[in-house]
Amino acid sequence: xxxxxxxxxWLVGASEGLGREVALALSRAGAEVVxxxxxxxxxASLVEEMPGKASYAVVxxxxxxxxxxxxxxxxxxxxxxxxxxxxxxxxAKEWDNEKAEAMADINYLGASxxxxxxxxxxxxxxxxxxxxxxxxxxxxxxxxxxxxGASKAAVMYLAESMHADLRKTGVKVQLVNPGxxxxxxxxxxxxxxxxxxxxxxxxxxxxxxxxxxxFKKSFPWMFSWMFRGSQILPDWLYYRLFGAK
Numbered sequence: 001x002x003x004x005x006x007x008x009x010w011l012v013g014a015s016e017g018l019g020r021e022v023a024l025a026l027s028r029a030g031a032e033v034v035x036x037x038x039x040x041x042x043x044a045s046l047v048e049e050m051p052g053k054a055s056y057a058v059v060x061x062x063x064x065x066x067x068x069x070x071x072x073x074x075x076x077x078x079x080x081x082x083x084x085x086x087x088x089x090x091x092a093k094e095w096d097n098e099k100a101e102a103m104a105d106i107n108y109l110g111a112s113x114x115x116x117x118x119x120x121x122x123x124x125x126x127x128x129x130x131x132x133x134x135x136x137x138x139x140x141x142x143x144x145x146x147x148x149g150a151s152k153a154a155v156m157y158l159a160e161s162m163h164a165d166l167r168k169t170g171v172k173v174q175l176v177n178p179g180x181x182x183x184x185x186x187x188x189x190x191x192x193x194x195x196x197x198x199x200x201x202x203x204x205x206x207x208x209x210x211x212x213x214x215f216k217k218s219f220p221w222m223f224s225w226m227f228r229g230s231q232i233l234p235d236w237l238y239y240r241l242f243g244a245k
Contacts (some may be wrong), residue, residue: 002211005030009129012061012114013084018133018181021203022083026223027052029207033073037084042085049133069129071117079129080118081210082111082155089150091144091244100147107151112158119171127170131210132159134177139227143244152177176206177218 004026014023015037027033036059043056055146059070061084085107087101111132122128128152137145138152161176166173181202197205197220210215218224230238 006032007031007078007207008032008034008075008076009079009081010034010036010071010114010118011081011083011131012036012059012110013082015039015046018178018199018202018206019083021199022081022206023054023231024050025203027054031078034077036070061113062105064113067110067113067170073113073218076121077118077128079131080114081131081133082114083133084110085133085151087148089144090148092144092146095146105150106158107148108154108158111155115158115162115239122171123166125170129172129174129210129232130162131176132156133157136177136179136224136227138177140238140242142232142242160214172213174209175216176209177216177224178202178205179220179224184192 007030009026009031009032011019011023011026014035015157018037019037019199020042023033023035023046030052032053033050033053033055035056035186036048037043038060040056040058043058047054047056057070057074060066086102088096088103090096090099095217104235115130115132119128119130122130132155134156135149135152137149138156142149156175156177159173163173163175168185179197181197181199202219205217205219218228
């Protein structure tokens with residue numbers, strides 16, 4: 001079990017949904033939490049709800065200079081958790097460059113910008129904690145997930161590469177791959193979402209993983225096995241099962 005008392009964490013993408021619930025959970029555990037997103041009103045409201053020491057910093061993760069300026073203003077950190085993301089259901093037949101680019105820019109490049117803004121001091125002092133949010137959809141390509149699935153696969157690779165580089169240092173890297181979570185993003189879906197979770201339940205899984213020394217967690221457990229198992233299926237069978245009908 002990790003000791004949270006006195007630790008200082010920056011949560012990016014914390015104004016609502018999973019990010020909001022993770023912020024509240026860490027605050028209850030005793031951490032000082034700095035929350036960021038684009039909506040100042042939501043951030044201010046969240047800070048008022050948090051029982052422990054908390055503050056907010058508005059940031060647009062698509063702006064590298066802004067991300068770096070906010071990270072410098074926040075100052076020394078024990079950890080950074082990246083939860084920001086956007087999503088639209090999007091298939092290759094209905095390609096939308098604006099939406100596909102936004103998902104890549106916020107979901108993946110935003111994570112990269114935030115990591116780049118905080119990792120230097122962590123490496124220098126030999127301690128730190130970085131948590132990135134992937135997705136079950138990132139394990140292998142699925143129909144209707146142009147943009148989102150690709151961006152999450154990139155985040156997952158980023159975390160894996162960082163873990164390989166830093167595993168013998170004091171900088172801990174973790175990856176969390178959730179399934180469907182009931183938020184304004186999944187409200188856009190018009191298809192069945194098996195094992196969909198409430199944000200509070202998903203946050204418990206998320207923070208539970210942060211309390212461990214394990215690198216990766218995918219949940220819900222039963223649902224995740226379908227995605228992880230799909231990686232060993234031959235292409236002819238995989239696309240027959242999961243490709244467009």
